[in-house]
Amino acid sequence: MRWSKALTVGLAALALGALAVAQGLTPEQMEEGKKIYFQQCAGCHGVLRKGATGKNLEPDKLKAAGKNVDYLKAIITNGFGGMPAWGKLGILTPEQIDLMAKFLLSPVPEPPPWTFEDIKNNWVVYVPVSKRPTQPETTRNWQNFFGVILRDMGQVAIVDGDTKELVKILPTGYATHILRSSKDGRYFYVIGRDGKAEIIDLWSKEPTLVAEAKVCLDARSIDTSKYEGYEGKYAVVGCYWPSNFVILDGQTLEPLKMVSTQGYVKSTGEFLRENRVASIVSSHFSPEWILNIKEGGQTWLVDYANIGLKGKPINVRMIDTERFLHDGGWAMDKRYFLVAANAAKKIVVIDAKTGEFVASIPVGDKPHPGRGANWVHPKYGPVWATGHIKDNKIAVIGTDPKGHPDYAWKVVKMIETPYPGNLFIKTHPKSPWLIVDFTVAPTPEANATLCAWKKEDLEKDPICWEVPGAKKLKARMVHIEFNKDGSEFWVSAWGNKDTPTFIVVYDSVTLQEKTRITGDWVRTPTGKFNVWNTANDIY
C-alpha cells in the first residue's frame, strides 16, 4: 500500500529506526502502530497528533503531563469523554493497546505526500459517460433507494426502500464515511476514510460503479456542483491528509484542480500543516461550495463558476469563523448553513445568499449534529437542532431571523437527554418526532437506546427504548434516516464485522418497529442515505 510504502522510505524510515530503539518497539510494531493509529485515532487527534475533536497527543506534551504507558493503556481500554472504549468494545486487543500506548509516546512519524500525479494514476472510469443510460433502466423506485455504508467491509449496499430488498453490494474504499447524492439523485458520490471517491449510477439496470479516484490518503467529505446550469459538472473532495480540497469532473472524477488548505490558525497565527477539510455543502444560491477548514477555524466559499484552469483565477473567499469545524447542515430555508465547531462548543452560522458570517452560538460540549434536524416549532418558528458527544443535551436553535427575530441564532431550548454520547439526530416533516441515538455513550445500554421527543412539545418527557437484540450483538445504534415519503425511519445496529447485525425500520408516527433488514451481508452498517432526502437536503 502507498501509505506504508511511502513511510518506509527516506528520512521517515531512519526516524522510525531510532524510535523503535527508544520505545522498545520493533519496526514491525511501529508499522502496526501506524496502521492502528490511522484507523482508530487520526480522525479525532490528527495525523500530526495536534488534537481537534480529540486531545493533543504529541509525545512531549503527554510526557510533560505525566501520562505514561499505564495511564494511556487505561484510557485506550476504557474510553474517555466521547472517545470509544477500544478495549472494552473488543476493537483492540490488550497487546494492541500496549503497543498503542508505547507508540503514542514515540515521536510522530512523518505522514506521506499524495500528489496530483498520484490522483491521476489512481483514477479509473469504469463506464464512460457515453455508455451510461440516458433514462432510468431500473424498474425499481430508485428515488427511494437507500445507500447503506457497510463500514468495515469496505462496501456500500443499495437497498430498495419500498421492498427492503438488497439490490446490490458494491465494493468501495476502506471505511466508507459518507454518501452524497447528485442534484437529480441519479448518482451516489462516495468518500472513504482512505480518500477513495466513487460514483454509483442508480439508473443502470442494477446500481453500477462508474468511476473511482483515490483523491488523498484520508478524507471525510464530498459534494457536487448543484447550482442551476452546473448540475453534476464538478465534484469536490475535502481531504484530511494531505490537507487540501480537490475539484474533480462530476461525471468521471478526473482530477482538475487541487488547492492546499495548509495555513494559519485564525486567532493565533500558528502555522498548520494539518488544516483539514471537514464538512462541505453545495449552495442553492450561487455556484459555490461551503468548505469548513477545521484546525484553522475558517469557512471557505469556493466559487466553482471558475475553477482556476487555463490561467484564470479561482475565487476562494475565506471567512474567519471558529476552530474545530466539523459537521453541519442547512436550516429549513436552505439559505443558512449551521456547522459545529465541536471542541470550541459553538455552532457557526453562514449565510449562503450573502456569503457572510452570521453568528457563533455557544452550545454544549462537542456538538455533533450530523446534518442536524429542522422543524417548525409552534412558538419559536423554524428551528434546527444538534446533539452533543460529551454533554447530555440537545440544543434547539431558532433559524428564522425574519419571522421570529427574537429567537434567531439563539438556543431557544436546551433539552436534557438521558445519556451523553449522541452522534446523530434526525427528523422529517411527516414525522412528529425528533429521533436521537447514543452511539458513543459509555454503556452498552445507552448505545442500544433510541429516544424520541415530540417536536411540538419539547417539555414533554421523551419516549426512549432499548432496541431488542442490539446489546447481545454488542451493537451500537447509529444514524437515523427517513424514507422518501417520511413514513418510516431506519437505524443501523453497528457491530463487529465478524457478526451480521440488522437495520431496524420504524413507523415514523407510532414509533413501532415495522421490520428488520437482516442477512449475512448486514455487517457494520453505519450511515444510510435515502436518495430523495439526500438529494433534496431533507433532514
Ligand code: DHE
Ligand atoms: Fe463521521 C459525517 C468526520 C467518526 C459516521 N464525519 C462526517 C463529517 C465529517 C466527519 C467531517 C461531515 C461530512 C460532510 O457533511 O461533508 N467522523 C469524522 C471524524 O473525523 C471522526 C470524528 C473520526 C474519524 O476518524 O473518522 C468521525 N463518523 C465517525 C464514526 O465513528 C462514524 C459513526 C462511523 C465511521 O464511519 O467511522 C461516523 N460521519 C459518519 C456519518 C456521517 C458523518 C454516517 C454523515 C452523516 C449525515 O447524515 O450526513
